[in-house]
Amino acid sequence: MFFRIRRLVALAASLALVAAAPAPAHRIVSMIPSLTEDLFAIGAGPLVVGVSAFTDYPPEATRLPHVASFSSVDTERIVKLHPDLVVGIPSQQNLSVDVAKTGIRTELLRDDSFDDIFADLERLGTLSGRRAQADVLVRSLRAQAAALARPNSHGPTCFVVLGVGPIFTVGNTSYIARLIELAGGRNAANDVHDAYARYSAEALVAKQPDILILDPQSGASAVLDRAPWYALRAVREHHVYVLPDAAILERPSPRFIGGLHWLIATMKKAHERS
Numbered sequence: 001m002f003f004r005i006r007r008l009v010a011l012a013a014s015l016a017l018v019a020a021a022p023a024p025a026h027r028i029v030s031m032i033p034s035l036t037e038d039l040f041a042i043g044a045g046p047l048v049v050g051v052s053a054f055t056d057y058p059p060e061a062t063r064l065p066h067v068a069s070f071s072s073v074d075t076e077r078i079v080k081l082h083p084d085l086v087v088g089i090p091s092q093q094n095l096s097v098d099v100a101k102t103g104i105r106t107e108l109l110r111d112d113s114f115d116d117i118f119a120d121l122e123r124l125g126t127l128s129g130r131r132a133q134a135d136v137l138v139r140s141l142r143a144q145a146a147a148l149a150r151p152n153s154h155g156p157t158c159f160v161v162l163g164v165g166p167i168f169t170v171g172n173t174s175y176i177a178r179l180i181e182l183a184g185g186r187n188a189a190n191d192v193h194d195a196y197a198r199y200s201a202e203a204l205v206a207k208q209p210d211i212l213i214l215d216p217q218s219g220a221s222a223v224l225d226r227a228p229w230y231a232l233r234a235v236r237e238h239h240v241y242v243l244p245d246a247a248i249l250e251r252p253s254p255r256f257i258g259g260l261h262w263l264i265a266t267m268k269k270a271h272e273r274s
Contacts, residue, residue: 001113012126012197024126024128024129024130025047025083025084025085025105025127025128025129026031026084027047027048027049027081027082027083027084027085027088028044028047028048028049028051028083028084028085028086028087028127028128029048029049029050029051029067029068029078029081029083029085029086030048030051030055030086030087030088031051031067031068031073031086031087031088031089031095031096032052032068032087032089032111033051033055033056033251033253034059034111034120034251034252034253035087035088035089035109035111035120035124036048036051036052036055036061037057037058037061037120037251037253037254037255038120038124038253038254039124039128040058040060040061040123041121041137041253041254042121042125042128042130042133042134042137043130043133044124044125044128044129044142044190045058045060045061047128048061048063048064049064049065049081049082049083049085049258050064050066050067050068050078050081050083051064051065051066051067051068051168052066052067052068052069052070053066054069054070055069056247057247057255062084063248065077065081067081067258068088068092068095071095072095072121072142073088073092073095073096073098073099075098075099075102077105078099079102081218083104084105085104085105085106085107085127085128086099086104086105086106086107086109087106087107087109087124087127088106088107088108088109089108089109089110089111090108090109090110092108092202093108093263096108104229107123107127107180107185107240107269108256109123109124111175111252112173112175112195112252113130113173113174113175113178113195114173114175114178114179116175116252117141117252117253117254117256118138118141118142119195120252121134121137121138121141121146121254122134122135122138123198137254139255139258141256144257145149145257146184146259148182148183148257148260148261148264150180150182150183150184150264151181151182151184152184152185153186155183155184155185155186155267156184156185156186156210156211156267156270156271157185157186157187157188157209157210157211158180158185158186158187158188158209158210158211158212158213158263158267159188159204159207159211159212159213159234160176160180160187160189160213160249161212161213161214161215161218162196162215162218163215163218163219164218164219164220164223165219166196166198166199167198167199167200167201167204168196168197168199169189169192169196169197169199170189170192170195170196170220171187171188171189171192171193171194171195171197172187172189172190172192173192173193173194173195174195174196175195175252175256175272176249176250178188179249179256179259179260180263182260182263183260183263183264183266183267184264184267185211185263185267188207188209188210191203201227201228202228204228204232205232208232208233208234209232209234210233210234210239210242210270211234211239211241211266211270212232212234212235212241212269213237213241213243213249213263213266214240214241214242214243215243215246215250216242216243216244217244217246221242224240237273237274238273239270239273241266241269241270243262244262245258248262249262249263
């Protein structure tokens with residue numbers, strides 16, 4: 001009798017959780033490009049009705065209404081799209097306050113770490129009713145990353161240049177630092193514990209990274225003949241590499257696999273030049 005009661009209680013609790021869980025969304029607004037890519041990658045693209053102004057992938061997403069940027073959110077336009085879910089990232093919390101006040105369900109998903117990439121896919125899968133597709137994609141991405149991984153504790157140090165005025169780079173809690181490790185390198189800015197941060201010119205010169213990786217929009221290519229850049233061995237030895245598409249490395253979406261491939265090829269090229 002005791003065990004039967006326990007089973008009935010457990011069943012009741014399970015049914016209560018199912019009842020409390022909201023139904024999958026049917027109209028989704030994505031305020032950040034990486035989450036838009038995630039949604040399309042798990043087959044939830046047809047549910048997306050609004051995106052960020054910076055959305056450039058996949059092509060079909062670029063034709064959707066723009067409702068947000070990194071510095072603003074158009075609440076009025078979002079409301080007019082009648083979404084039942086709005087997704088973004090924690091840094092958009094203040095921008096999305098008015099959206100939440102309208103009663104539209106708003107979820108902000110962390111996107112800093114390597115594990116966040118997979119957690120976001122799984123969460124979006126649940127929210128959109130595409131959890132099975134998300135789980136398949138997560139397993140595939142993890143398997144691909146594991147197959148490509150070549151960690152090397154003595155690999156080249158890489159400094160990622162996201163901006164030059166001031167110098168801006170990636171810290172050790174960023175998924176980009178993890179991709180560098182998987183590719184066989186080490187993050188030169190290993191003294192930065194935030195995902196992204198400013199970095200001093202003096203510290204950069206002292207670090208003397210083996211490789212510089214440049215965001216094509218950072219402006220770094222135009223200042224390599226100036227301080228502190230000309231004082232770097234990587235510049236003098238031409239170990240400076242510009243990302244062909246910043247999104248494959250800087251956007252925490254399924255395309256990170258392309259970024260990992262590029263990092264591996266870049267480190268191989270740098271080794272051959274040495």
